[in-house]
Amino acid sequence: MAERFPPREPKHWGTPEEALHATFGFNAFRGVQDDVVRRVLAGLSTLAVMPTGAGKSLTYQLPAVMLEGTCVVVSPLIALMHDQLRSARANGIRAATLTSADMDREATIEAFRAGALDLLYVAPERASQPHFRELLSRARVSLFAIDEAHCVSEWGHDFRPDYRLLRPLLDLFPEVPRLALTATADAHTRADILAQLGIPDDGLIVAGFDRPNIRYTITGRDQPVQQLKRLMADNPGPGIVYAQTRAQVERLAEQLGATGRPCLAYHAGLAPEVRAGNQAAFVASEDMVMVATIAFGMGIDKPDVRFVAHAGLPKSIEAYYQETGRAGRDGDPSVAVMLWGAEDFVRARQRLSEVDPARLPSERARLDALAALVETAGCRRAVLLRHFGESPPPACGNCDNCLEPPGVTEATVTAQKLLSAVYRTGQSFGLGHVEKVLTGLADERVVERGHDRLSVFGIVSAEEAQLIRPVARALQARGALLATEHGGLRFGADAKAILKGDIAISVVVPPRKERSRRQRGGSGGGGGAPNPVGDPLFEALRALRRELAQEAGVPPYVVFHDSVLREMASSRPASTAQLSELSGVGTRKLEAYGDAFLAVIRQH
Numbered sequence: 001m002a003e004r005f006p007p008r009e010p011k012h013w014g015t016p017e018e019a020l021h022a023t024f025g026f027n028a029f030r031g032v033q034d035d036v037v038r039r040v041l042a043g044l045s046t047l048a049v050m051p052t053g054a055g056k057s058l059t060y061q062l063p064a065v066m067l068e069g070t071c072v073v074v075s076p077l078i079a080l081m082h083d084q085l086r087s088a089r090a091n092g093i094r095a096a097t098l099t100s101a102d103m104d105r106e107a108t109i110e111a112f113r114a115g116a117l118d119l120l121y122v123a124p125e126r127a128s129q130p131h132f133r134e135l136l137s138r139a140r141v142s143l144f145a146i147d148e149a150h151c152v153s154e155w156g157h158d159f160r161p162d163y164r165l166l167r168p169l170l171d172l173f174p175e176v177p178r179l180a181l182t183a184t185a186d187a188h189t190r191a192d193i194l195a196q197l198g199i200p201d202d203g204l205i206v207a208g209f210d211r212p213n214i215r216y217t218i219t220g221r222d223q224p225v226q227q228l229k230r231l232m233a234d235n236p237g238p239g240i241v242y243a244q245t246r247a248q249v250e251r252l253a254e255q256l257g258a259t260g261r262p263c264l265a266y267h268a269g270l271a272p273e274v275r276a277g278n279q280a281a282f283v284a285s286e287d288m289v290m291v292a293t294i295a296f297g298m299g300i301d302k303p304d305v306r307f308v309a310h311a312g313l314p315k316s317i318e319a320y321y322q323e324t325g326r327a328g329r330d331g332d333p334s335v336a337v338m339l340w341g342a343e344d345f346v347r348a349r350q351r352l353s354e355v356d357p358a359r360l361p362s363e364r365a366r367l368d369a370l371a372a373l374v375e376t377a378g379c380r381r382a383v384l385l386r387h388f389g390e391s392p393p394p395a396c397g398n399c400d401n402c403l404e405p406p407g408v409t410e411a412t413v414t415a416q417k418l419l420s421a422v423y424r425t426g427q428s429f430g431l432g433h434v435e436k437v438l439t440g441l442a443d444e445r446v447v448e449r450g451h452d453r454l455s456v457f458g459i460v461s462a463e464e465a466q467l468i469r470p471v472a473r474a475l476q477a478r479g480a481l482l483a484t485e486h487g488g489l490r491f492g493a494d495a496k497a498i499l500k501g502d503i504a505i506s507v508v509v510p511p512r513k514e515r516s517r518r519q520r521g522g523s524g525g526g527g528g529a530p531n532p533v534g535d536p537l538f539e540a541l542r543a544l545r546r547e548l549a550q551e552a553g554v555p556p557y558v559v560f561h562d563s564v565l566r567e568m569a570s571s572r573p574a575s576t577a578q579l580s581e582l583s584g585v586g587t588r589k590l591e592a593y594g595d596a597f598l599a600v601i602r603q604h
Contacts, residue, residue, distance in 0.1 A: 016041065019066050023091055025586035030055055032207040036179070037062055040143060045178040045199045047149065049190060050207040052183045052325035053303075057084055060145035060179050061093055064118040069142035073121045076148050076160055079279060081121040083301040088119055090558045092588030095119035098126065113139050124151075128165035133172060141176050146197060149180035153192035167198055183209075184322050187389055209321065209388045213328045214336050216380040217400040218373070220473070221339040224311055225255050231337055232261055232289060237306030238282065241291045242323060244312040252311065253291040266292035284555045286546070294323065303330035304557050309337045313344035316366040317373060317387050330561045340374050342473040346483040349492075371477040377401060377408045377508045407509035414460070414467045415475060415498055415505040419491070421456040422481065423499075425449075427490040431472050434489065439465050470507040531562055537604040538569040544600050548593060559593060560584060572601050 016037055020026050029037070036048045036059040050056050064071035075081045081097045088095040094117050096108040111117050112135070126132055146152070152163035170178055180197050194201060221227070228241060241256070243249045246267040257263035262285065264278040282290045283302050290296060294315070308327040314320040320338070328334030348367055355363050373383045380399040385392040395402045421434045436443060437451050440458025451457060460468065472489075475481040475498075482492040497503045532538045542556075542565060549556040564584040573579040576594045580587075585594075 016062065016066070019062060022587050023062065023065055023093065024058065025580070025582070025584045025589065027583060032205050033059055035205055039203070039205075040177055040179055041066065043175075043177050044203060045197075046203045046205060047180040047182075047190065047193055047197070047199050048205045048207070049182055049185050051209050051211050052322070053211060053213075053329040053331060054183075054207055056147070056181045056183070057087075057301075059181065060143060061088055061091075061119065063143055065093060067142035069115065069140035070112060070117045071119050071143040071145055072127075072136070072141055073119060073145045073147060074124050074127050074163075074166060075121055076124065076151055076158075076163075078123065080147075080301060081123075083283065085121060086554050086558050087301070090554065090589065090592075091586050093118050095121070097121040099123060109135065115140060124160060124162035124166060127169060128162055133169055136169075136173070141173060144170055144173070144176055144178045146178065146180045148182060149193050149197070150182040150185045150189055152180075152196045153185070153189045164196065167196060170198060183325060184318050186318075186387075209385055209390060210381065210392070211325060211328065212396070212398065213331055214324060214334050215398050215400075215403075216324070216336050216384070218338045218340065218380060219400070221312070221341040224339050225252070227337075227339055228252070228256060228309060228311065229259055231307060231309055231335070232256065232259060235307045235335060236287055238285055238287060238302065238304055239289045239307040239309065240296070240305060240323075240326060241289060241309045241311060242294060242314070243291060244293070246293060248311065249291050249293055256289060256291065262288045264288065264290055266290055266296040268293065268295045284549070286542075286556060294319065300326060301329070302326075302555070302557065304332070304562060305329070305334065306332075307335040307337065309339070311339055313340045313348060313370065313374075314338070315348075317369050317384065318366070320370070320373075321384065321388075330557070330563060332562060338374070342476040345371065345477045345479075349479055349482060368478070371479075375474055375477050375508065377406050377506075408506050409467065409509050410504070411467050411471050411474075411507045412498070412501070412503075412505045414464055414471050416501070417456065417459055418468060418471055418475070419480075419495055419499050421454075422489045423491070424454050424456055425451055428484055428486070428488040430487050431469070431489060435465070435468050438468060467507065470509070471505065474505065474507050531566060532569060535569055537572075537601065538565060540600050540604065541565045541568055541597065544596060548596065560589070568597060568601060572604075573598065574601075 016034070017028070020029065031054050032048065032050065033055055036046055039046045040059065040063040048056065048059060060071055060073060075084070078099045078101050081099065085095050085097055096111060096117055096119070098105060098108050098120060099122070102108065108120070112120055122132070146166065148158070151158050151160035152166070153159065178197055178199055180193055180199060182193070185193060190204060194204065232239065241252060243252055246269045249265050249267045253263050253265040264281060266275060266278050278290070279296070279300070282288050283300065286304070305327045308324050310320070310323070314323060324336035327336055352360065352363060352367070369387055373380065376383050379395045379402050381396040382392045382394060397403070417438060418434065421438050425434060425437060433445065436446055437454065437457055438460040442452045446452050472481065478494065479492045480494040480498060481489050484490050494503055498505060545556050545559045545565065549559050561584060564582060567582050571582070573582065576590060576598065579585055579594050579598060580590050
């Protein structure tokens with residue numbers, strides 16, 4: 001017991017800043033962390049909406065260290081709990097999980113009752129049980145922290161019914177403050193979270209949604225395997241590639257793995273032990289690429305993911321924000337790339353027919369918002385942030401459109417010609433056939449159906465023909481063209497208005513590929529990790545970190561983030577006192593690792 005939950009002096013820490021430096025090695029809070037921590041220490045219940053990577057876990061871990069008693073953390077996934085458990089213990093925080101996967105449950109319960117824990121992580125399914133309420137009544141609880149709090153709302157994108165059962169438990173302990181945390185909640189979802197968890201309206205703190213260290217790039221899917229291989233070559237650090245089906249996951253993992261880069265697959269069809277093993281390997285790696293369905297990611301708190309790629313359209317802007325937010329949690333520059341095609345929107349609009357009629361307007365609005373994001377010629381980040389109710393500047397300087405402004409072509413006439421051809425051929429043929437009619441290509445199928453005699457036959461010149469597919473993609477993205485059950489094209493909303501000239505259509509002309517390649521440049525793929533490549537001291541520090549992590553059975557980032565190693569290599573501290581001044585070197589890590597890192601620095 002003493003080894004797993006080491007005793008500590010009574011909790012008299014002085015100021016939050018002193019506790020912050022002693023525990024985490026940080027000299028100052030980031031963003032709204034200070035506001036949230038001070039509310040919790042004052043006993044006030046709070047809902048904090050903070051972007052991924054903004055340090056949400058610190059807002060309950062620090063009070064847990066400072067307050068008498070144990071902070072009970074409700075978290076939706078065992079893998080996420082165990083990730084956070086490793087990081088907390090590495091900082092000297094007495095933490096444990098109480099899950100079905102733990103073999104030491106009795107020891108954990110004993111430690112909890114004895115007041116030997118700062119943090120206790122549990123799943124909502126356990127937290128809502130009567131026996132857990134009884135356990136809480138026999139211990140001292142300092143704080144309830146509800147992580148991924150959007151799961152409590154039916155309006156959220158990841159609703160978990162068991163979260164709805166937390167309120168009765170919380171109400172049994174009215175003197176214990178509640179801290180709800182989420183990265184993705186629009187105004188409607190925030191209001192629901194406050195109501196469902198009994199947090200007053202004045203307890204809402206919104207930090208904003210911007211992740212300035214992530215570069216957003218959205219481009220048409222054209223030879224996706226080669227596009228992803230280039231992305232991997234430009235970004236040597238860990239990455240995640242999201243694919244839409246299990247078969248696509250397996251295929252891409254094999255194709256991308258042929259580069260020699262370690263690549264693994266993750267989807268719900270794999271055996272549980274294979275999934276768990278692949279996830280553990282990814283978390284521990286410094287260069288692995290995980291190809292996965294959206295089943296992967298929520299339980300991952302890996303801070304050094306350098307890129308997230310979508311091989312197809314995500315489900316919504318909320319899902320896109322959450323999934324891309326798994327990149328760059330350590331604050332270093334990272335890349336988010338989406339490859340999309342018109343067929344993605346075709347399938348997405350077909351799925352709308354399966355949606356509950358009551359939710360149809362909101363789901364259609366989400367899809368339209370996604371179409372606006374991929375089709376915009378303006379700043380991607382501005383579109384994203386406006387969706388979440390913010391008022392960003394018109395340009396961010398760190399997305400593809402800001403860095404390489406695309407051309408925009410007025411294409412209303414081409415759109416009208418395309419729609420006319422779709423209509424006159426009977427709204428039952430695919431784009432390839434319609435394109436042949438418009439360009440005057442009289443093949444056997446066109447002649448057989450008499451489409452060479454239509455008024456639209458050959459009305460598009462060779463120069464204008466280059467716009468047909470971009471225009472078709474734009475019309476499908478906005479729902480003006482829909483797919484028939486046999487893969488043909490038919491009219492959707494706005495089609496007739498476009499034909500009449502009531503709605504203008506313009507399309508984005510992407511930059512030339514040569515310019516895009518020049519823009520990517522460098523090891524960061526448009527801003528990748530700025531590590532001092534080739535610096536022998538930095539590489540030696542990474543090698544030591546890898547060795548210490550293997551000995552401790554933890555991922556390398558739990559020992560120190562890359563940013564700490566960069567600062568070591570730059571400032572070359574000569575003593576433990578100088579080392580302790582670096583951001584991210586707390587008391588526990590200084591004691592555990594300080595001498596080893598100082599020895600390597602002296603060798604260089």
